[in-house]
Amino acid sequence: GAVVSQHPSWVICKSGTSVKIECRSLDFQATTMFWYRQFPKQSLMLMATSNEGSKATYEQGVEKDKFLINHASLTLSTLTVTSAHPEDSSFYICSVKGGAENTEAFFGQGTRLTVV
């Protein structure tokens, strides 16, 4: 299956600063990547769908100006949490899938963000 590398695996930042999370597809050209967020004891919730070379599609309730997504190449998508607040503390995880709709999804190892 596809190998997805996410960096950093954890980060602590001060309130008001911005944090960038990288998601790389190491052996697969991913035209589409997904960004999820997971709060403790909760399920994964889709934040946005990242499309190579175009604007991301955000889920309802997710602020696109706060969570900036850039998918500049077929192997890299980035999520920037701008002006982070303590309530943004969460586990962020990216996913890639194959070109066909019925293919398997593969996930990065996730990033634990703590805003203090």
Next chain:
Amino acid sequence: KQEVTQIPAALSVPEGENLVLNCSFTDSAIYNLQWFRQDPGKGLTSLLLIQSSQREQTSGRLNASLDKSSGRSTLYIAASQPGDSATYLCAVRGRGSTLGRLYFGRGTQLTVWP
């Protein structure tokens, strides 16, 4: 909107038991269903993928079944081991959904004690 429910939320068993984890979904129009394992603070490891046209998939001690018409899937774990302790997540990829997104359940937290 697709909703995925997993039962039980938590399960604690002695080593060696055979287990059944349940997953149900409200919209049967799916491409596939995927079972994942998540260890604390880690990402997701794909365990089994069942296409909508399939009834079951097997990998080692794991067997997953799918009844699309009734909106149910079960993950069967044979001869459980302490190393199986993790959270197990079920996710469906819906047809007609935005670019093939996945809908997740909240997971079943499994503890297998020696």
